[in-house]
Each structure stands twice: as structure tokens, then as C-alpha cells.
Amino acid sequence: VAPKMSLLSLEKFDCNGESTSVGARWERWKRALFIYLEASNIDKDIKKRASLLHFGGLDLQEVFYNIPGANVEPTEGEDVFEIAISKLDAYFAPKQSKVYERHTFRLLKQEPDEKFEKFVVRLRKQADKCQFADRDENIIDQITEKCFLPELRKKILRIGDEITLERVITEANTLEVVNKQLEEFKNPLKSNENQEVNRMDSKFKRDFDKSKNVRHGCGRCGNPRHAGNDEKCPARDKECLKCGLKGHFRQYCRTKRTVKRKVEREYRHEQKKGRFDREKNEVNEVGDSSNKTVHREGDTEYVFHIDDDVEINCTIGGVQTKMLIDSGCKQNLITEKTWEILKKNKVSVYNQLPNPNVTFMAYGSSTPLKIKGSFEAQIKVGLRSENSTFYVVIDGTRNLLGKTSAIALGVLKIGLNAEVNQVDFQIFPKFKDVLIHLPIDHSIPPPRIIAYGHKTLTDCERRYCQTEKEALALVWAVEHFHIFLYGKRFELITDHKPLEVIFGPKSKPCARIERWVMRLQSYDYKIVYQPGKTNIADSLSRLSKNAEKSRIKLEDNHICQIVEFVRPRAVSLKEIIDSSMEDKEILNVKEGLYRNIWNDDVKLYKIFQNELCFHEGILLRGMRIVVPSALRKRVLDAAHEGHPGIVSMKARLRTKVWWPRCDKEAENIVKACKGCTLVSAPCPPTPMKRQLFYKRKFRDKLPMVNDTMERTAQDTEVKDRDQERKQMGKENGDRKRKAGECDLMPGDKVYIKNMNKENKLSLDYNPETHTVENTKGGDITVRNDETGQIRRRNVVHLKKVQGEWSVCQDRNEINNEEINVET
Incomplete structure (x- = not known):
């Protein structure tokens, strides 16, 4: 068993991975551990715990031994392995919320390319975290709502409450297989896509085969008995049927096929072989009404005309010309004579090309037409105009207007309902002293005008840009006629094209127009653009004579202007006057200015007595207001708004107000502000402590005998010079670092x-x-x-x-x- 047991192994658990997935990784690793313990026949709880800590790795051991109550001594009746697993579960298990997990469960849905079995597995995993009373019923509800197959949803609803989860899975798998088989029936080639093999030809294969059949001799006719420069070669005066050149047979032609070739020889060569296909170039092909024609190199166009047809008058590049409509050709052709007439009359053309790569064949002829060149110009018939391409034919007889241009100009109609093929435009004669009766149908009621509205722009509105003025007109008109428009669908007709986009749903205008758009959100309207020539709306405003409003002139009293424009906006002028009348400091200054009696409390004002004056009870120093004591805190707070810093705050105060020591008070305000302190510069460093390197004593932990030898005069001189250099370097370094003595005291x-x-x-x-x-x-x-x-x-x-x-x-x-x- 020992050799077999050594083959079993388990990866260590990663405790330092992503914190959001540590719970899921712990569950998977624990499942693998249980499988290992069962395969290894480990039954004792002590060995199970040892295997847990061994395969878990050092990180898991560190976590285990630091969890209180996890490392317990084995006793009877207690399973140390179960205790260890429960403690580690509590440590690694994520803090779950039943409400959030159920919300996540309701968001699960089957993706289009996802198999149903995988979708069910995801639902089951999430359902285990939701603590449902009936898990299968909730899974069936989620499948019914978020499954991808509509047929499965129909079957679940048809069966009703008797449906079970196993039956739903069976029906879904059956539907997936059936749908796949139906797709194979529809696309039989799709199933064999992976079996197709594309043959690959090598460019060198043909050359390799030719090398076997090389004949040494004439390269013109292939005769091995004479060379290529022999005058008796039968191919010298023969014409090659491939390239059209003389001097060789087609079998031994080495000329590369060019894009532009002579169509006459190619046509004769194809006619001899009987492979010329006339059906590909049908003449009377109907149904192409596109104005765009794509010319490929080597294409052949067939043209024809019928005699005694009626010509129409048209204008080509500003020159009057007669042309015949040709419905059998798509291109416009003019004769060389007509081209000379157009040039004499200074026709307006562009994109001129000599010898264009296009071939035209006359109907029933095998000889192509000779094309001198092509150009593009504007052709106009009546009120319609079109940009077209014209080809100049050498020795041509008639000017032909092609089908594409004729249909675009409205002079040719093709189809069953076509009644007019030609249109002749004539100038309508002038009438003089003739009364004309215009028939009017009085049964049709004319548009009813309900009301008119007008508005004069203010001085501020006159400085708006033109787009803002037009937008303001729409907003004002809608709000002015609110009683007629509210609750109805209506159109706003304007002669300003940008308003269609600005008032659209995807527009991002400026802040002012965006506020106007929000004001119109309660109305159901549509912006319609109508040009100014058909929407005459500016006549009254342009004919009116607006008297120029006289600008309000400022008072001539310069001191009044200073008081009005210099005072802080947070403090009213009345408050400054009232506080100045009650402020003892300003009253003492007033007594010093008028009676030359200066109190010790206002001795700082005496220095600037030549700059001080009173105006309507307000003390001024030059062009600045002297703020009373009661209002100084409000002025400081207003100047400190936005946390500008010490320098900017002083600059704000100096431009408008003044009082003694105002700069110091501004510094104290900024230094006492927590927000300014947290982003300000750090405290300066302390000065450096210099130490001489000349014969210095090394501070070490080992004991040493002090140097008791007497120093010589040379040593003293070197030491003094070194000390001077070090002192200069220290002072220079402290000055660059702006070092200073530390002012922090205990308790700060x-x-x-x-x-x-x-x-x-x-x-x-x-x-x-x-x-x-x-x-x-x-x-x-x-x-x-x-x-x-x-x-x-x-x-x-x-x-x-x-x-x-x-x-x-x-x-x-x-x-x-x-x-x-x-x-």
C-alpha cells in the first residue's frame, strides 16, 4: 500500500489569492481533500487533521495555529478534524447576505451559446447560497423566465404545476438535440465543413513540367533543325493569335497578357473558336435605374440609335446642346464635332481623360468605336441637373444620352405604366396687359391664425450668439402660447437648421441651452426646419427701428465709485456705514484727522494720516475701505473662501480693504485652517550637526584605548582648516534647505x-x-x-x-x- 499511497498527492491551498474568491477556492480544495482521505483509507481524526495541515501548506498552518480554539488536544468524544474544518470554514467562508444572493440568483440567464446543462449547474450553485425552502421550484421559475429556448418555456407553461426539475432538464436536452439536427437538415454542407480539403497548386509545377519538353532549336516555330534567327523560318511573317504580334506561332508565344489589349483581334480569335457569348452583352436590358456605373477594364459597351428620333435640348457644362435618348446604352456619347463646339463656347468640364480604357461596340458591328477621350460635366434638362460622364467618339454621327442619365433627369420612363418617353421643354411666353383668372377651391379652409407674439430682447440677451437667440425664440414662443400647446402634439417650424440637432434627444448643448431644453420637457413637440425663403419670419424685426438706449453714466464723484465697486460683496454698504458710526477705533481716527488729537489706540493710523479721509461716514485709505472691527471677521472669511493660501488671500484683501495688521490676521486665519494646513508645506528641517573626519574616533561596541599622544602643530593646523571648511559647508547646506531650530514643544x-x-x-x-x-x-x-x-x-x-x-x-x-x- 505504501508505494501506491505515495502516488496520491494534493496541491497546497493558496491563502493569499484574491480575497473575493477565497471562499470558493476553499470549498473546492476541501472537496479534493475529502476525496484524498477516502482514497487513502485514512479514518482517524488525528491523521485527517495532519493531512489537512500537511497538504494545506505553510500559509494554511499559520492561519490554523492563530485561530483561537482550532488546535485542540485529542480527547474522547471530540473529533479534532471536524473542529479544525469548522474553524477554517468560519475563517474562509465569505460573509453572505441571503437578500443579495437571491438578487444574484434572479439575474442569472442562459447565454445564446451556452448549453442548458451548464446553465442548470450555475443555478444550482447559486441556489445553495440562497437558502430557499424549495430549491427546485425556484430553479424552475428562473429557467422559465431566463431560458434561451422559447419552446421550452411553452412546454413548462403547458404542463403547469405538475412539472419537475428532472423533466425540465430532459425536455431541454431533447430540444437542443432536435434544433441541432434541424440546422443540419437546412445546411447539409455545414456538417462537412471540417472535411473539406482545398487543393493547392504550386506556381513552379508548370515550369517544372515544361523543362522536360524543352526543344533545342527555333523559338518561333519550334523546329529543332534551325535557329530562331533563320530567315527561312515559316513563323517570321505569321501573326500570333494570342498577342497579335508577328514573328511567332501562338504555341511558342512568350508575351505576357496585358490588361489593355486590342479588342478587334481578340474578337476575331474568339469568333473563330465559336465561343463568343452574345447573351452576356444583351442590348435592350431593362431594370437598371442606378445613377452609378462601374467600368471594368476590358468591358465592352454596345450602343445604337434609331433614325428620325426626336432630340431634346439640354445644357452640358453651360452650353446648349441637342441629344438623342438611347435606352440601349448606359453611357453618354457625343461626336467630335460637338466637342469642338463645346470648347469654343468655353464649356465647364472636369476630370478629362485622353484615351480612356473603355470599349464601345455599335449594334450589329464587329468594329469598336474610336474614343478620343472622356470628361465629366453637369447636364441640365429643364429644372433637373445631374453630373455625368461623356465620351467623345471620333467620326460619330449623333449625340446619345444614355439610359442612366435620362432616367435620372426624368426624360425617360421604362415599364408598363410609362406613357412619356420624351419631354420637350419650351419657354413659357410673357403676358402683357392680360388678366389671368386663378381657380381657387373655396371648399378647402385656409389655415387659421390664432394669435401673434413678439418680444424685445434685453441688453443681456442681445449679446447672445445667433444660435442662442434662435433657441430662446422657440422657448419663449412655447411658453407664451402655453394655453394652446400644453397637452398636444405640435411642430415648431424654424429657419435655423442647427436647432433640429440641439433640441434632439442625443444633443449635448451648452449649459444655457440645456436649461432651456429642460424647460420644454413637459411639451410634446417636434422641431421642423424650413428655409427662410419659405418661412418669412424676420421681416417685422428687421423693419423695426429700435432706438438706441442711452447708457447709464456713472457718477462723476470718483470716491462714490470706489465705495460702490470696492466694498466686499458679502458686506452691504449700509452695514459698513452703521458699524463705522459705532466703532470706537474709527471715531478716534476721525477725531485725530479733524482735531489732530491722536489717541494711543490709533497710533498705527497716524502713520498714514495723509492717505486717510472720510466719505459719508466711511473711512478710506486711498482707494481702499477701512473695515470696522465688527466686520473684519466676515471680510476675512470671505477672502479665505476657496482656501487660496496666505499669498492669494493677502492679495485679495489689499486690492479692496485695509486695517492695521490685516496681513497678520490673514496669516493666522490660514494657519488655523485645518484644510490649508493639511496641504501646506512641511516644517523646515533642523540644522546639520557637523563632525570632523580628521582623526575622528570611530564609535564601536568594542572597547578601545584613547589616543593619549600629544598632537603636533601640523595636526592642529590641518584640523582647523578642516573645521573651517566643514562649517562653511554646513552653513551653505542649511541655507539651501531653509533649516531652522525646531519650535515644537511638548504638548503641541x-x-x-x-x-x-x-x-x-x-x-x-x-x-x-x-x-x-x-x-x-x-x-x-x-x-x-x-x-x-x-x-x-x-x-x-x-x-x-x-x-x-x-x-x-x-x-x-x-x-x-x-x-x-x-x-
Whole structure:
């Protein structure tokens, strides 16, 4: 048994794989373990547990020995293997939700190429996780709703409540086999697709066979008795029936077949063999009304005309010409004489080609027509026009209009209901002093006009682009005539083509037009485009004379303009006036300006007394408002909106307002802001500690005898010079790093730098506060205020929390503080 047992093995369990699939992998590995134990005849629970840990690997052993209560001592009445399996099941089994698993079960459906058996296996696996009271009944319901075969659904509904899952599986398998057999009946060649073998010919086979029959002698006639340059060769004056050249027989022709060849010789050669097929080039073929004609190289077109036919007047490239309709030819042909007339009249053509690779054969003739060239031009008959290709025929007799162009121009109709084959357009004569009676059917009611509407654009709306103005007109018209349009299907006719797409369901317009589209969502309408020449809607607006509105001029008082446009938007002008009248500091400044009595509290204003003035109770310094003390906090909060930083916040304040030490207060606001602190620069590093390398003592754990020898004068000189160099390097390095003494003291609150950023939006510092416990140069020991964890960090990884702060251990303390602030 031992040699046989050694052959049985089991892969170790991967505990460090994907966390979402560890539960499923554990179930599969456990099933394989049970099979191994049964095949190995291992019955004792101790050996089972040993096999579990052995084949599970070191990672599984580490997990097992760290689970409380998993490694129990064997006692009577306890199965250590079952205990180990239950503990590992609880560890690896995913936390399942019955509601979520049932939701996943309802989403399962059979794919088009999926076999029914695999679909049932997926349903059973998911149903085991759902804890259904009747699993088979729920599986049958899901099969009925999400199966791919409609015939199976009909059978399940026909049988009713007596159906069972085994019968459903039997019926589904039968239907799959029947459908497959029916497909083979419909496509008998499909089943033999894999049996088909395509023969492959080698290009060198023909050359190899020819090499066996090489005849040394004349290459023109094949006679081995004379050479190819012999004047008595019978093939010298003979014409080759393959290429048309003289000097060799067809059997020994070495000329490669070219794309463009003489059709006369090919036609004569085919006629001799009796294989010319006239049925492929039928003349009176009817049914092709396409305007596009594809010309392949070597194709032959047959043309003919009937005498005494009526010609029509048409315009080719702007020149009047007469042409005869030829329903037996698809191409347009003109004579060489007509082409000369067109050139004299400066015809407008394009894509001219000399000697085109197209052949035309006259009806009943074996000689092709001689083509001088081709060109493309616009042909116009009456009100219709078409771009067509024209071919110039040498020694031609009539101008022929082909079937394709004639049908496109409406001058040729082919079929049982065709009554008109030719149309002759004549100019309608002019009437003078003639009364014309126009018959009008009064039984047809004219369109009824319900109401008119008009609107004048505001100054802001006049600055809209043209598309926005047109869109605004539609929105205003619909809302203006709401009483007539709401609840009905109607059309909006506009002469602005882009509105069809802008008001469509897949449009992504700008924000303004998108809001207008949302305003029309309650209406059932359709945008219809109608050109302006048929939809005269702008006449009244263009004929009106709008008086230019006089622009409102600003007051001449420059100080009023400063007060109006410089004051912060968050503070009204009335609040500034009222607060200035009650502010003691501004009243003392007013007394100092008017009476030259300066109080010690406003001595900072005295420095700028030449720049200060009062206007309607508001103190100004140049073009900036001096904000009263009661409103400074609101102004600082408005300037700090968006967290611009210290520099940008100062720039905002300096442009409009001022008061003493406003820059310092702005810095304190930014430093006390948690959001600004978390993304600001770190603390500067501490200065470097220099140490001389000249005869320095190596610090080691081994004992050593101190150097008691006296130093010479040369040693002292070298040491001093080294010390000077090191000091200069230290000062230069500290200056570049902007190093400074650490100002952190025990008890200060700091933020720790975030060393592991998850993405680019992560903060530079962790928002959790820490308290400084001990400082030793740049080495700082901090304690987490929430968890109490002690950490050591360098000063460059810390950021001091500015402003007033306090740590609240209980949520109730925060709520009590908020209530006290509100009261």
C-alpha cells in the first residue's frame, strides 16, 4: 500500500489569492481533500487533521495555529478534524447576505451559446447560497423566465404545476438535440465543413513540367533543325493569335497578357473558336435605374440609335446642346464635332481623360468605336441637373444620352405604366396687359391664425450668439402660447437648421441651452426646419427701428465709485456705514484727522494720516475701505473662501480693504485652517550637526584605548582648516534647505505626513491630530490623540496645528459646546 499511497498527492491551498474568491477556492480544495482521505483509507481524526495541515501548506498552518480554539488536544468524544474544518470554514467562508444572493440568483440567464446543462449547474450553485425552502421550484421559475429556448418555456407553461426539475432538464436536452439536427437538415454542407480539403497548386509545377519538353532549336516555330534567327523560318511573317504580334506561332508565344489589349483581334480569335457569348452583352436590358456605373477594364459597351428620333435640348457644362435618348446604352456619347463646339463656347468640364480604357461596340458591328477621350460635366434638362460622364467618339454621327442619365433627369420612363418617353421643354411666353383668372377651391379652409407674439430682447440677451437667440425664440414662443400647446402634439417650424440637432434627444448643448431644453420637457413637440425663403419670419424685426438706449453714466464723484465697486460683496454698504458710526477705533481716527488729537489706540493710523479721509461716514485709505472691527471677521472669511493660501488671500484683501495688521490676521486665519494646513508645506528641517573626519574616533561596541599622544602643530593646523571648511559647508547646506531650530514643544498638536498616498487627491497630511511627547533636535516623539499610539518622526514629517484647539473625548461634549455657542 505504501508505494501506491505515495502516488496520491494534493496541491497546497493558496491563502493569499484574491480575497473575493477565497471562499470558493476553499470549498473546492476541501472537496479534493475529502476525496484524498477516502482514497487513502485514512479514518482517524488525528491523521485527517495532519493531512489537512500537511497538504494545506505553510500559509494554511499559520492561519490554523492563530485561530483561537482550532488546535485542540485529542480527547474522547471530540473529533479534532471536524473542529479544525469548522474553524477554517468560519475563517474562509465569505460573509453572505441571503437578500443579495437571491438578487444574484434572479439575474442569472442562459447565454445564446451556452448549453442548458451548464446553465442548470450555475443555478444550482447559486441556489445553495440562497437558502430557499424549495430549491427546485425556484430553479424552475428562473429557467422559465431566463431560458434561451422559447419552446421550452411553452412546454413548462403547458404542463403547469405538475412539472419537475428532472423533466425540465430532459425536455431541454431533447430540444437542443432536435434544433441541432434541424440546422443540419437546412445546411447539409455545414456538417462537412471540417472535411473539406482545398487543393493547392504550386506556381513552379508548370515550369517544372515544361523543362522536360524543352526543344533545342527555333523559338518561333519550334523546329529543332534551325535557329530562331533563320530567315527561312515559316513563323517570321505569321501573326500570333494570342498577342497579335508577328514573328511567332501562338504555341511558342512568350508575351505576357496585358490588361489593355486590342479588342478587334481578340474578337476575331474568339469568333473563330465559336465561343463568343452574345447573351452576356444583351442590348435592350431593362431594370437598371442606378445613377452609378462601374467600368471594368476590358468591358465592352454596345450602343445604337434609331433614325428620325426626336432630340431634346439640354445644357452640358453651360452650353446648349441637342441629344438623342438611347435606352440601349448606359453611357453618354457625343461626336467630335460637338466637342469642338463645346470648347469654343468655353464649356465647364472636369476630370478629362485622353484615351480612356473603355470599349464601345455599335449594334450589329464587329468594329469598336474610336474614343478620343472622356470628361465629366453637369447636364441640365429643364429644372433637373445631374453630373455625368461623356465620351467623345471620333467620326460619330449623333449625340446619345444614355439610359442612366435620362432616367435620372426624368426624360425617360421604362415599364408598363410609362406613357412619356420624351419631354420637350419650351419657354413659357410673357403676358402683357392680360388678366389671368386663378381657380381657387373655396371648399378647402385656409389655415387659421390664432394669435401673434413678439418680444424685445434685453441688453443681456442681445449679446447672445445667433444660435442662442434662435433657441430662446422657440422657448419663449412655447411658453407664451402655453394655453394652446400644453397637452398636444405640435411642430415648431424654424429657419435655423442647427436647432433640429440641439433640441434632439442625443444633443449635448451648452449649459444655457440645456436649461432651456429642460424647460420644454413637459411639451410634446417636434422641431421642423424650413428655409427662410419659405418661412418669412424676420421681416417685422428687421423693419423695426429700435432706438438706441442711452447708457447709464456713472457718477462723476470718483470716491462714490470706489465705495460702490470696492466694498466686499458679502458686506452691504449700509452695514459698513452703521458699524463705522459705532466703532470706537474709527471715531478716534476721525477725531485725530479733524482735531489732530491722536489717541494711543490709533497710533498705527497716524502713520498714514495723509492717505486717510472720510466719505459719508466711511473711512478710506486711498482707494481702499477701512473695515470696522465688527466686520473684519466676515471680510476675512470671505477672502479665505476657496482656501487660496496666505499669498492669494493677502492679495485679495489689499486690492479692496485695509486695517492695521490685516496681513497678520490673514496669516493666522490660514494657519488655523485645518484644510490649508493639511496641504501646506512641511516644517523646515533642523540644522546639520557637523563632525570632523580628521582623526575622528570611530564609535564601536568594542572597547578601545584613547589616543593619549600629544598632537603636533601640523595636526592642529590641518584640523582647523578642516573645521573651517566643514562649517562653511554646513552653513551653505542649511541655507539651501531653509533649516531652522525646531519650535515644537511638548504638548503641541501636530499632523503627521501621509507617506502612502492612494491617489493624486490624497491629502499631504493625515487629519488625525497627535500630541508632542518629547523633542530631541529634529527627532520628535508624538502620541495619537484617538488611539494613544506612540510614534517617532522627523520634524519635516510634522505640521504644527495653529490657533486654539482642544481634544474632545466624547461626542456629547461637542454637542454641549455647540449649544453654548448658539445660546
